[in-house]
Amino acid sequence: MSDLLERLRGRGWRMTAQRRVVAEVLDGDHVHLTADEVHARAVARLPEISRATVYNTLGEMVSLGEVVEVSTDRRAKRYDPNAHRPHHHLVCGHCGAIRDVHPSGNPLADLPDTERFGFTVSDVEVTYRGVCPNCVATA
Amino acid sequence: MSDLLERLRGRGWRMTAQRRVVAEVLDGDHVHLTADEVHARAVARLPEISRATVYNTLGEMVSLGEVVEVSTDRRAKRYDPNAHRPHHHLVCGHCGAIRDVHPSGNPLADLPDTERFGFTVSDVEVTYRGVCPNCVATA
DNA sequence: TAGTTGACTTAGACAATGTCTAATGTAGGA
DNA sequence: TCCTACATTAGACATTGTCTAAGTCAACTA
Known part of the structure; x- marks a missing residue:
């Protein structure tokens, strides 16, 4: 996922520990985590990360087109890092x-x-x- | 929408003013109201109808296959009465x-x-x- | 028509998800 | 190293939906 981090840095993103952790959590195929799940996994690596930051970071990744929101059930949105291969x-x-x-x-x-x-x-x-x-x- | 009311009655539904109002509100083509919108319109006709009843009634109509849930945005579910013509x-x-x-x-x-x-x-x-x-x- | 009964409705508490704000912290350039 | 704009934080708040206990009433029976 350093791909993703590189692209984000290239877009002028200030690189913080929080953003790095969120990007790492989203790494992989068939990954479709809710914001809460992302937060839980991020906390495991960086205990002081807040819910608001996870929501902000996910929202920014979506705006930049690096991550796609998916709503398969009617519960929470899920975040799909596989944005560059349409599917x-x-x-x-x-x-x-x-x-x-x-x-x-x-x-x-x-x-x-x-x-x-x-x-x-x-x-x-x-x-x-x-x-x-x-x-x-x-x- | 007396069609719908008839079908529901035929399925053993007890017919109440509340259910009648909800069914009437859902009448029409290209209707995709949220539960809250249904409630607001129902209140206009039957001021004492409660939110819980609207949710219950919509849920029952969905279980019976008479209404379809649609999630086009990531906000509220919407209810589509046009369940018998797939689209x-x-x-x-x-x-x-x-x-x-x-x-x-x-x-x-x-x-x-x-x-x-x-x-x-x-x-x-x-x-x-x-x-x-x-x-x-x-x- | 009146009585009965279980399904229906109600208000409001609660839960889940997401957004916003004001105060504080910090990455990265000068 | 210092500065400053951008990022983060905690927690209040908003929206949408669910649940419960108590009261109400539609429809059946006689």
Whole structure:
């Protein structure tokens, strides 16, 4: 994730211990933590980090396009560091597990002009729902 | 929306003034109110209706499959009475306006087996984002 | 029509998530 | 090293949603 830190520094970010820790916590694939989970893990490494800072830092990363907000359930927002490879999400309705997926096709092209109501459509978000292998097995 | 009321009665619902009012408020096309908005409009017709009843009633309508929950922004859930015609949503990122849309194609079929991670995939939710004609004009 | 009963409604406390502010601290340039 | 604008902090506050205990009433029965 030093990639991310480098990019942020390049954008004029002042580098602080707090921001470094938040960036480190978000490292990895299929990572989709809530702000609270990020905070909990950040506290483990830097006990005095505050909730407000985690929220601020996540918000800034989102504005810079380095992290994407995901709302798969209707609870807390989740933060996905995999912002530079466009993808969608597959969610287990039972345990909440989330995987990044890459459907074929282009859903944007599937929206006919007659269904655009004059909107300028720029983006599309697809959420697949189902049950993961674990939950199927234990059910 | 007496359709809805009839269906609910048919399912053994006790018919009360509160439930009638909630059903009436949800009547129409492209209706996507938050629970609070439903409550506000319900209060206009039946001043003593409580927040809890609105939440309960909406929750019950959702369980019965008569109303669909939509989360287009990350604020409150919205309630869509158009549950019997499957559709997706187009959202204005500026003013929050929401339209029901019917894309061609089947996004479910666009998810290859290799991208399913062993999940049993049963549903897909597509949210288009853009700017509505009004907001384009006034921007 | 009146009585009965369990489903329905209510107010308000509580919970979860997120935002804001004023005071304090500090990274990085001069 | 010092300075200053930017960053952090604690905690109050806001929004959205859930729960509970007590009271109310729709619809069935007779």
